[in-house]
Amino acid sequence: MKKKIFIIISSFNFLLFLSGSSLIKNTTSDDYGWFQVTPIDTTLESIHDLFFFNSDTGYVIGWTRYGGGLRRTIGKTLNGGLSWDTTMSKKDVQSDIICFINAQIGIAGAGVLFRTIDSGKTWNKVFVDPVDFDRAAFANDHIGWVVGGFGTIIKTTDAGATWFYQRSEAIDTLGRFLGLSVIDSLNLYVCSQLQLIFSADGGDTWKNVPIPEQYASRFGDTKFIDKDYGWLCGEYRTVIRTTDGGNTWQDASPPVYWDAIRSIDALDKNTAVVVTSAGAILRTENAGETWKEQLPANTYTNMLHRIQIIDDKVAYAVGNDGAILKTTTGGYTSVDDDKGKVTGYSLKQNFPNPFNSQTKITFTIPKSECVSVALYNIQGEVVQQIIDEERSAGEHSLEIYSDNLPSGVYFLRMIAGLFSKSIKVVLLK
Incomplete structure (x- = not known):
């Protein structure tokens, strides 16, 4: 893979x-x-x-x-x-x-x-x-x-x-x-x-x-x-x-x-x-x-x-x-040491979608913890485990390759702590 x-x-x-x-x-x-x-x-x-x-x-x-x-x-x-x-x-x-x-x-x-x-x-x-x-x-x-x-x-x-x-x-x-x-x-x-x-x-x-x-x-x-x-x-x-x-x-x-x-x-x-x-x-x-x-x-x-x-x-x-x-300062303060801090969970729609050989997803987590991202077919079976590992707080991107998967509708699911979200992805070859 x-x-x-x-x-x-x-x-x-x-x-x-x-x-x-x-x-x-x-x-x-x-x-x-x-x-x-x-x-x-x-x-x-x-x-x-x-x-x-x-x-x-x-x-x-x-x-x-x-x-x-x-x-x-x-x-x-x-x-x-x-x-x-x-x-x-x-x-x-x-x-x-x-x-x-x-x-x-x-x-x-x-x-x-x-x-x-x-x-x-x-x-x-x-x-x-x-x-x-x-x-x-x-x-x-x-x-x-x-x-x-x-x-x-x-x-x-x-x-x-x-x-x-x-x-x-x-x-x-x-x-x-x-x-x-x-x-x-x-x-x-x-x-x-x-x-x-x-x-x-x-x-x-x-x-x-x-x-x-x-x-x-x-x-x-x-x-x-x-x-x-x-x-x-x-x-x-x-x-x-x-x-x-x-x-x-x-x-x-x-x-x-x-x-x-x-x-x-x-x-x-x-x-x-x-x-x-x-x-x-x-x-x-x-x-x-x-x-x-x-x-x-x-x-x-x-x-x-x-x-x-x-x-x-x-x-x-x-x-x-x-x-x-x-x-009058573009929002800057005299002490501005919190740039880029992620304050919530998110999983964005993959792009491009539909995709052919590869696509990219982006997710954020507000603290370091174990993150699971997996691809499921319409029968609910895992066809590709993208990651299942500890990740640091912040934004992360994953580039996913279709490998030997057939064309069709799939669901990508992210789980991090109590957060869970699924998005629909379409593979066209």
Whole structure:
């Protein structure tokens, strides 16, 4: 039996940590490299969205329950969160999203879409829809999209002054679009909890991007670097990655956990950052081969909604408890001696799959212990014992050769301590 074993040592040159409200844990910025900026309103229950032009200038939108309804507050900062102007928070501007085209023109909305042409001093109603809006993005100074519930997609071609629906048989009208990734004026991706769609003509027509059954999840966000290379993420910290516009997908998930990924941003094709519904943040610098959990769940806040990376040093994130978080060091702390530490168990889908002569799997363990990896046929018989030996904490990769195995469906099972997971592999000769 042939087998090659590779140990992968990951290098994390840029670390991101998210903090949150001190209602959960009173921790200083020295602990995580992130700090809470001046709150815009201490009564806010959630900051739902953000839009920053640069490290100093940006907007956030938050809400709190008030008189049987919700009171939204829009905050603007010109000094990186040291102070906020909330004078543009009119009672009739009900908003869960905020997005700007330039320093003067922007939109905000939550079913009713408002537009400003004077940097948020005044807002005018430009579109009404009974559903909630979830994401907005512009391709240039004129063209942009807003997506939301019941498969709603609306588009503007005049800098947000007017909007029109874009519909297609490919759109699941029962789904809620939560993710929007605009590449340019023609190419964009939109994801709902159960669907990813793509348009190459500015939204005039759409096609459904197939997702393999083994990666099925309730998706929450998507991020594409270009029309071919992108990420899709969702429940149980599911992350999948494509390099060919969704024709094929690779598992790029961190270790499974109970929370869902709420938002993703990326610096390049290798580096992506995700925040979760339990207030955790994870980062990869090798296209999802390994992930670093930079902040455990529920450390500061019980939910993070959005993250925006400005550059390799500055980033902002927002979430529950009115949290507005910032780093100016790329997440580095004065003492950062925990790089690359694995905090959980995982077994990733083999790649390639299906395979011919050889394929590779990657697994992680948080402590040194005996690990068994074996290949079973559909009758449940062991046809190849890959390893059954002590392994050190960290990430390990195994290259598996098919040898004399016939074509067919097999199951690869990993056991380490109380952890056990199986994946389906397909051999085609």
